[in-house]
Amino acid sequence: MRRRTFLGALALATLPTLVGRPLLAATVKKRVIVIGAGMAGLAAAKTLADGGYAVTVLEARSRLGGRISTSTLWADAPVDLGASWIHGQTGNPLTALAKTIGAPTVTTLEDSQIVYDNNGIELTTAGYRNLESLRTTLENAVVSAQNNLAVDQSLRSAIDARVNFASRTAADQLRMNYLMNSDYEQEYSGPATSLSAIWFDDDSAYRGEDLLFTKGYAALPEYLSRGLDIRYQQTVKRIRNPSAGAASVETQSGTFTADRLIITLPLGVLKSTGVTFDPVLPATKTQAIAKLGMGVLNKCVLRFNRVFWAENYDWLGYVPTLNGQWAEWISLSRQLGKPILVGFNAADYGRQIESLTDGQIVAGAMATLRKIYGGAIPDPVGYQITRWAGDPLSLGSYSYLPVGATPKLRDTLAASVNRTLFFAGEATHRQYPATVHGAYLSGLRAAQEVVSAG
Ligand SMILES: Cc1cc2nc3c(=O)[nH]c(=O)nc-3n(C[C@H](O)[C@H](O)[C@H](O)COP(=O)(O)OP(=O)(O)OC[C@H]3O[C@@H](n4cnc5c(N)ncnc54)[C@H](O)[C@@H]3O)c2cc1C
Structure with a gap:
């Protein structure tokens, strides 16, 4: 996912942004259960454990990190199958965290991009100009719609009406489809036919280029988890809150009780019937869960025996015939020093692709690469493919605002219940949803709320 830089949208962080600060002084050693060992859960758990609380983390997987998932299948090239980047390094709390723990990063250059037209040939200078002009047209249409x-x-539909899409040339239509996918769907994960025209981009971004972890993002959750009591393979089925200050959590193998719960279940899981609440959650919260959207971004990581692509660029774009198919690629050759390409598919096609076999997915990727680089390019020597929508512990990649949703719903999702149930996770962060730093900050916020609740 590439997150556009919103100039002037610099966030004002009002919360402590690094764990380990002496913000807490628990007079009575309260028992807290944190559900989920992703960034939100681990940030909350570490903060409270450091503050003297008795914290247990329940995690369904047998690993840390949730939607941070560093694969070590290729021992010499760790690959992130979930989040890859610290989006916007300036002022981002994760930049400081990565530095503190010595996790190596490299800058990905947003403007380092080559774009291939539908025929597989790089855009001409006039073609690039046309693309930029169409991008401005789309951005103006968005501003007009929002105003x-x-x-x-x-x-x-808001864009189509404002740019007279139907009356455009076929070439312009393809390029506009490409831009809507690349600029909006890849970033926000929902289909443009579903994203709210008014609210979809109502988030903020840190300034600066993005940072990629050369040895994997997993270093961050691993650091936060140190010293914590984490119970793996504990799939939460039922959450009970019989009275204020009392809660219990049933997993497939037992029941855990606590004074407070911090729930960091992904929005996709909250939408499913996999976890039930007794008593049921307030109607405002169940409506927020129903109205917020859970989108899809999937990766197809291809490893080759040599680089055959334009290796001076970080990003490769392709204007596809079919909307959103294999339009966005990142080359890891400069950043990891390995001949690896990652193809991204988001929104509708990102979801559809999950029903294909690995072989069909790789064949689709290679058909696009052969259109661009010719039939003689080698087959990959290895691949790794994600299916985040089908992952029962995520049920999607990250949240978005569809038609009918407003940013305020994120606050509703974040609101505590009965001073006992506290909610964190990327979908609860109004300013930085859909990101690792949003998840992290939401965990710090929930920890603070537990402290304030007494
Ligand atoms: C492909 C992809 C690319 C991305 N790229 C970026 C990026 O480059 N930069 C960025 O900032 N963000 C990116 N994101 C978004 C980012 O990964 C998430 O916003 C963030 O990691 C979410 O953290 P979280 O703690 O809210 O949720 P999670 O990490 O999902 O943690 C929730 C945890 O709850 C566990 N769980 C689920 N159900 C149960 C249950 N019933 N019982 C017990 N445990 C359960 C899960 O296993 C998981 O460990 C990307 C996401 C994806 C999928």
């Missing part, structure tokens, strides 16, 4: 729409509608 004028009285009733929300999908990003796609």
Whole structure:
């Protein structure tokens, strides 16, 4: 996922942004259960454990990190199958955290991009100019929609109406489809036909280029987890809150009780029927869960025996015939020093691709690469493919705002219940949703709320 830099949208962090500060002084040693060992859960757990609370983390997987998932299948080239980047390094609390623990990073250059037209040939200078002009047209259409729409509608229909999409040349239509996928769907993970025209981009971003972890993002959750009591393979089925200050959690293998719970279940899991609440959650919260969207971004990581692509660029773009298919690629050759390409598919196609076999997915990727680089390029020597929508412990990649949702729903999702159940996770962060830093900050916020609840 590439996150555009929103100039002027610098966030004002009001919370402590690094764990380990002496913010807490628990007079009575309260028992806290944290559900989920992703960044939100680990940030909360470490903060409270450091503050003297008795914390237990329940995690369904047999690993840390949740949607941070560093694969070590290729021992010489760790690959991140979930989050890859610290988006916007300036002022981002994760930049400081990575530095503190000595996790090596390299800058990915947003502007380092080559774009291939639908025929597989690089855009000409005039083609690049046309693409930029179409991008400006789309951005103006978004601004116009956000300034004028009285009733929300999908990003796609708001743009189409404002740019007279139907009357555009076939070439312009393909390029506009490419831009809507690359700039909006890849970033926000929901289909343009579903994203709220008014609210979809109501988030903030840190300044600066993105940072990629050369040895894997997993270093961050691993650091946060040190010294914590984490119980793996504990799939939470039922959460009970019989009275204020009392809670219990049933997993497939037992029942755990605590004074407070911090719930960091992904929005996709909250939407499913896999975890039940007794008593049921307030209607405002169940509505927020229903109305917020869980989108999809999937990766197909291809390893070759040599670099055959334009290795001076970090990003490769392709204007596809079919909307959103194999349009966005990152080359890891400069950043990892290995001949690895990652193809991204988001939104509708990102979801559809999950029903294909690995062989079919690799064949689709290679068909696009052969269109660009010719039939003689080698087959990959290895591949790794994600299916985040089908992952029962995630049920999607990250949250977005569809038509009918407003940013305030994220606050509703974050709100505590009965001073006993506290909620964190990327979907609860109004300012930085869909990111690792949003998840992390939400965990710090929930920990603070537990302290304030007494
Ligand atoms: C492909 C992809 C690329 C991304 N790229 C980036 C990026 O480059 N930069 C960025 O900032 N963000 C990126 N993101 C988003 C980022 O990964 C997430 O926003 C963030 O990691 C979410 O953290 P979290 O703690 O909220 O949730 P999670 O990491 O999902 O943690 C929740 C935990 O709950 C556990 N769980 C689920 N159900 C149960 C249950 N019933 N019982 C017990 N435990 C359960 C899960 O196993 C998981 O460990 C990407 C996401 C994906 C999928």
